[in-house]
Amino acid sequence: MAFIRRVRTASGATAVQIAEYVRGRQRIVEHVGSAHTEAELGMLLQRARELLDNPAQGVLELGIEPTPSVKGLVAPVGDSGLFTVPDAAVSADRDGPGRVVGTDSRILFDALAGVFTALGFDGLDDEVFRDLVIARVVEPTSLLDAGRVLRDLGQSAASYATMKRTLGRAAAGKYRDRIATWCFQHASTSGDISLVLYDVTTLYFEAEKEDELRKVGYSKERCVDPQIVVGLLVDRGGFPLEIGCFEGNKAETATMIPIIKQFQARHQLADMVVVADAGMVSAGNLRELDEANLRFIVGSRMTKAPTDLASHFRWHGDAFTDGQLIDTITPRTGHTKENNPDLRAEPVWDPATNPGSWRAVWAYSRKRAVRDATTLTAQENRAREVIEGQKAARTPRFVKTAGGKRCLDEASLTRARQLAGLKGYVTNIPANVMTATEVIGSYHDLWHVEQSFRMSKTDLRARPMFHRTRDAIEAHLTIVFTALAVSRTIQNRTGLAVANVIKQLRPLRSATIAINGTTQRFAPDISAEQQAILDAIHGPKSHALRK
Known part of the structure; x- marks a missing residue:
């Protein structure tokens, strides 16, 4: 037998x-x-x-x-x-045959939790907040649906009521201030905080009525719904340092100074360079930055070019060479005139000798000129179609009204073509401190903050659709801000977009099998490519972990 x-x-x-x-x-x-x-x-x-x-x-x-x-x-x-x-x-x-009790992506959760800890965010001692941040990175969804995402990651999700209390705790406990401090510590040890980048975006609500925060204002997405204005400050590599929320009808130019001053006061900074695009340019902003002993590099509006380059146009016409740089000055206000076109040489900006002007750097690119020319031709054709009645539309560029009739604005079109290929930059940093090439290179880092905004609005879906009160909206932005820091760290370590990382690691499912009265968890088979991603994510341990 x-x-x-x-x-x-x-x-x-x-x-x-x-x-x-x-x-x-x-x-x-x-x-x-x-x-x-x-x-x-x-x-x-x-x-x-x-x-x-x-x-x-x-x-x-x-x-x-x-x-x-x-x-x-x-x-x-x-x-x-x-x-x-x-x-x-x-x-x-x-017992019957062995059976699979459940599967989950706990390997992905553990990797993200490791980054959360490495950044020092575990100092909050709030596991529910951590779980909400990780769920936001993996699959942005509503607070009510976050439990499903967490269970799929192998976690015991808190109740909906507990999650709501966590949002209140995040606001009352000033989580954002503490997270901003840890972000600064991380950036100061692994990045470059001598130069910071600033930009704004709008997040709209599908709501019928305005309130003290959600107001109708200028929308980059051309929405007419109530919205909020969000300002984001990042380091040179796009890692988030500060975030602020403003009323929806607040002018973008009015958001920069509060964020910069808050960041400066929080970390006791006396010297740094602030970079922003032309939309942030206003005489008041530049004056306040200069008075705070902060250096700035901002984009210049094209309308400034004829004045700033008056000497060049007089002596050289509209001829430029590819890559040509013109270092000159630009008036702080329209009433200041310090650039004398009778002099062939461009003036060298000095704060003592040119108190009514800032330093201006203009660069010409043949590639940009071709692109601008194509755009201008399309705009000219559209203007002619509107004038001739071939297309009904609101008045486009290069159309003016004279004698009760619409006609082509030849002067504006000629001037625009003359400026094609030019890009200007305004700064208060003298040429002996930073060359024109360095000014342009620093400004071009702005794509990092634009990328961070794209990540927050697409990968993290920052739009707070399901929140109504200011505290809930602010808490939601704190979660998004933290998730952006985690996502940026993952991207920097792996060289891959965070969405790509999630796509590759989430299918790694651990299985729990029950047989003969016992249960055992079995790890998934991990390919060499997936293991390389995991190794990169775990990366160098933080100083806190080494202690």
Whole structure:
């Protein structure tokens, strides 16, 4: 009669075998396998039973008809390993075949949680907040649906009521201030905080009425719904440093100074360079930055070019060479005139000798000129179509009204073509401190803050659709701000977009299997590419972790 026996091996594992008695001695018919855990042992025992219970099996060559009443045997503690007297069989009551209890992407969660900790955010000592941040990175959704995302990541999700209380705790506990401090510490040790980049965006609500925060204003997305204005300050690599929320009807130019001053006061900074695009340019902003002893680089509006480049146009016409740089001055206000076009040489800006002007750098690119020319031609054609009645539209560029009739604004079009290919930059940094090339290079880093905004609005879906009160909206932005820091770190470490990282790691499903009254978690098979991503994410440990 065949039976199952378990034997302790020299390595400490338990071997499961099927044996039979032949002339009073045991003969091993089949070695099923060796187990190192209770769950593995249970699975091997189940496999052995299936071999014995299957009348059609031909592996064992027992020459007998197995009976389904074979009983599972359990070796007593301290037994030598032989298990069995054929008639001392165990009870016929045994578990069914092994079953998968559940699967989850806990490997992804653990990787993201490691980044959260490495940035120092675990100092909040708030696991629910951490889970909401990680859920936002993996699959941005509503607070009500966040539990589903967390369960898919192998976490026991808090209740909806607890999550709502966490938002209140984030506002009352000034989580954003603390997170901003940790972000600054991270950036100061791994990045460059001597130069910061600033930009704004708008987030709209599908609401009928305005309130003290959500107001109708200028929208970059051309929406007419109530909105809020969000200002974001990042370091040179796009890592977030400060975020601010303003009323929807607040002018973009009025948001920069409060954010900069808040950042400066929080970290006791006396010297840094602020970079912003032309939309942030206003005489008041530049004056306040200069009075705060902060250096700035901002984009110049094209309307400034004829005045700033008056000397060039007089002496050289509209001829430029590819890559040509013109370092000159630009008036702080329209009433100031310090650039004398009668002088062929461009003036060198000096704060002492040119108190009514800023330094201006203009660059010409042939590639940009071709692009600008194509755009201008399209605008000219559209203007002509509107004038001739071929297309009904609101008055486009280069259309003016004279004598009660629409006509082409030839002068404006000629002037625009003359300026094609030019890009201007305004700064209060002298040429002996920063060259024109460095000014332009620093300004071009602005794409990092634009990329961070794209990440927050697409990958993280920052638009707070389901929040109504100011505290809830502010708490939501704190979660987005934290998630952006985690996402940026992942992107910097892996060189991949965070959406790509999630796409590759989320399918790594750990499985929980129940068999013979025990459960065991089994890790997934990880490819070399996936392992490389995980290794990059875990990256260098933070200083706090090394202690």
